[in-house]
Amino acid sequence: MLDTFEILTTSGVVLWSRTYAPVSPSVVNSFINDVFIEEKTSVAGAKDDQSAASNPPYKYDQHTLRWTFVKELGIIFVAVYRSLLHLSWIDKLVDNIKVIFVNLYGEQLKRPNTTIVECVKFDEYFDQQLQELEQTAAKPDRKEVRALEDESFSAEEPPSPPTLKSRPHDTTLDSSPATSRPGTPGANHLVVAKGGPGGKMSRRAKKLQNSSSAPVSSGDEGSARRPKAKAAKKGRKWDADGMADEEDDVQLDYSASKAVASDNEAETRRTGAVEEVDASTWGSTSKGKFVLKDLGDEVHSILAEAGSKTKTESTASSGLVGSGLSAIGGLFRNVVGGKVLTKEDLDKAMKGMEEHLLKKNVAREAAVRLCEGVEKELVGVKTASFESINARIQKAMEASLTKMLTPTSSLDLLREIDSVTAPPATSLRKARPYVMSIVGVNGVGKSTNLSKICFFLLQNKYKVLIVAGDTFRSGAVEQLGVHVRNLKELTAREGGKVELYEKGYGKDAAVVAKEAVAFAGQQNFDVVLIDTAGRRHNDQRLMSSLEKFAKFAQPDKILMVGEALVGTDSVAQARNFNAAFGSGRSLDGFIISKCDTVGDMVGTLVSIVHATNVPVLFVGVGQHYSDLRNFSVKWAVEKLLSSA
Numbered sequence: 001m002l003d004t005f006e007i008l009t010t011s012g013v014v015l016w017s018r019t020y021a022p023v024s025p026s027v028v029n030s031f032i033n034d035v036f037i038e039e040k041t042s043v044a045g046a047k048d049d050q051s052a053a054s055n056p057p058y059k060y061d062q063h064t065l066r067w068t069f070v071k072e073l074g075i076i077f078v079a080v081y082r083s084l085l086h087l088s089w090i091d092k093l094v095d096n097i098k099v100i101f102v103n104l105y106g107e108q109l110k111r112p113n114t115t116i117v118e119c120v121k122f123d124e125y126f127d128q129q130l131q132e133l134e135q136t137a138a139k140p141d142r143k144e145v146r147a148l149e150d151e152s153f154s155a156e157e158p159p160s161p162p163t164l165k166s167r168p169h170d171t172t173l174d175s176s177p178a179t180s181r182p183g184t185p186g187a188n189h190l191v192v193a194k195g196g197p198g199g200k201m202s203r204r205a206k207k208l209q210n211s212s213s214a215p216v217s218s219g220d221e222g223s224a225r226r227p228k229a230k231a232a233k234k235g236r237k238w239d240a241d242g243m244a245d246e247e248d249d250v251q252l253d254y255s256a257s258k259a260v261a262s263d264n265e266a267e268t269r270r271t272g273a274v275e276e277v278d279a280s281t282w283g284s285t286s287k288g289k290f291v292l293k294d295l296g297d298e299v300h301s302i303l304a305e306a307g308s309k310t311k312t313e314s315t316a317s318s319g320l321v322g323s324g325l326s327a328i329g330g331l332f333r334n335v336v337g338g339k340v341l342t343k344e345d346l347d348k349a350m351k352g353m354e355e356h357l358l359k360k361n362v363a364r365e366a367a368v369r370l371c372e373g374v375e376k377e378l379v380g381v382k383t384a385s386f387e388s389i390n391a392r393i394q395k396a397m398e399a400s401l402t403k404m405l406t407p408t409s410s411l412d413l414l415r416e417i418d419s420v421t422a423p424p425a426t427s428l429r430k431a432r433p434y435v436m437s438i439v440g441v442n443g444v445g446k447s448t449n450l451s452k453i454c455f456f457l458l459q460n461k462y463k464v465l466i467v468a469g470d471t472f473r474s475g476a477v478e479q480l481g482v483h484v485r486n487l488k489e490l491t492a493r494e495g496g497k498v499e500l501y502e503k504g505y506g507k508d509a510a511v512v513a514k515e516a517v518a519f520a521g522q523q524n525f526d527v528v529l530i531d532t533a534g535r536r537h538n539d540q541r542l543m544s545s546l547e548k549f550a551k552f553a554q555p556d557k558i559l560m561v562g563e564a565l566v567g568t569d570s571v572a573q574a575r576n577f578n579a580a581f582g583s584g585r586s587l588d589g590f591i592i593s594k595c596d597t598v599g600d601m602v603g604t605l606v607s608i609v610h611a612t613n614v615p616v617l618f619v620g621v622g623q624h625y626s627d628l629r630n631f632s633v634k635w636a637v638e639k640l641l642s643s644a
């Protein structure tokens, strides 16, 4: 969609760029020449904070350029795309990127003798914004399609996932080449030299560098830019006895999957993906440890801060995303101020709120409970004016959601692990490995997210044993083996260590898990991560084996992976898994996977927390090892309350 984005000085020095499709250098050159040198399009009167939408688009050679600039710093932000396309979000992207970049590097660039500004981390911020805005923009299309296909569409249907993107510098989970967006060459993480000898990189030089490393155009840029569809994982069907209805009688032949694995490995080596992992792209150190960072929160707070500075601009016109509370406020226009609110006054508004939550994929029973909480908060409140009612309503909704989603105890995983693997000298407990197991229905992302957690632990230098506890589905052990090989390569230089414990197929998973935990103790592993077979939550027989599993493996933590796009089934899934481990044992947390595919329809996490009172620990936001985030209540509330 977007061909290239550049941040450059008015004299043509590229500070940072991201290229998705080759664009002739003459496009941006002539833009700079016409607009900033010859001033054919006047910028003299342009203000520092002029938004991209206020600047006339520049068109050249079938390309449209949307731009803005910061006069004080002499920096231009320009997005280039094919004129044939209509990118409704492009102005917002340009404006938000300007705000973020200036926030991050503005002060440095203002210093008189600045010679170097490291922009390595800016890739992440850019990706976050691009992904968020693309997803926001994709929503109306989905609705239109649904409206055409089915007039009676209900919010409980899972949304069709938007296209997935590859992050150029991330490590792919499946090791398949990241073809969707050609990677920005490493040198694009500019070391900006301002005034330093030999430090400047001209835009032209930059282009040459880009073109030498960017993939050759196929001549079909449209398709080249479209992410390659990933073959959907085939869900295994179970019969009444808990056996798979296919392949059972077949001699399991893993040669094919092994071939796939080695192909993937070869591809990984060829692309160098695993070589290029950079922990700083997703973790930040805290007391010497990496913590999962919440980029969305950070970006939103940068944007919100910038927005609050611009008092004259309304939230919508400031180009900020995620300003959902005001959208909800609209539901309550029927409420008048200056009176003590009664249940009757609020009835209509509560219905509107319920509908809104249903559209966000929140299960009905959870939506009803949330509305009750808000209503309780508001009945009896005396308000002076409409505005204050509005503010109270927004606050009450936010409070209700926040209360529901906020865990009641600390979820510091690393501290928990340390307390088990290295108990204080005064403790009577002996050091032992920390055991974690992952459960869930088929294909939700158990192995993938287990691997993401492992990557996180390896970044923190833990010694991890991954246990192939899916002794049932053909290929499951080999798939986990591929993850382990990738993780090994990734962390070879980091100091962490990971091994696979596997006993093939057909064995009792509970026994394998127990033996693995004992093995981990003997071999001084810090953490044992046990993968388990996917199972339907309403399959009594398969679910009952979880009780034995919990008894044998004695996990410190049992996490269930739930898909963000699952819909109303999430409540039953969460309840059944939570109850499957026998008396005295239940789930310890959820990982909500595939959040990147649902935009702001993140209601599933509300539904499952409501159903179980078990907290969400992590969210999966993509198909890379680094695409795991700590769950942020603020992030979720913002998404849930944004306009549907």
Ligand SMILES: Nc1nc2c(ncn2[C@@H]2O[C@H](COP(=O)(O)OP(=O)(O)OP(=O)(O)O)[C@@H](O)[C@H]2O)c(=O)[nH]1
Pocket: 164, 173, 230, 233, 440, 441, 442, 443, 444, 445, 446, 447, 448, 449, 470, 473, 476, 533, 534, 535, 593, 594, 595, 596, 597, 619, 620, 621, 622, 623, 627
């Ligand atoms: N977009 C996206 N895809 C994900 C995410 N997590 C997992 N996936 C994908 O979901 C698919 C299934 O993931 P697996 O980890 O194999 O799922 P599983 O639950 O272990 O599958 P079974 O073992 O068959 O039950 C894979 O294609 C993953 O790449 C995520 O956060 N975002």
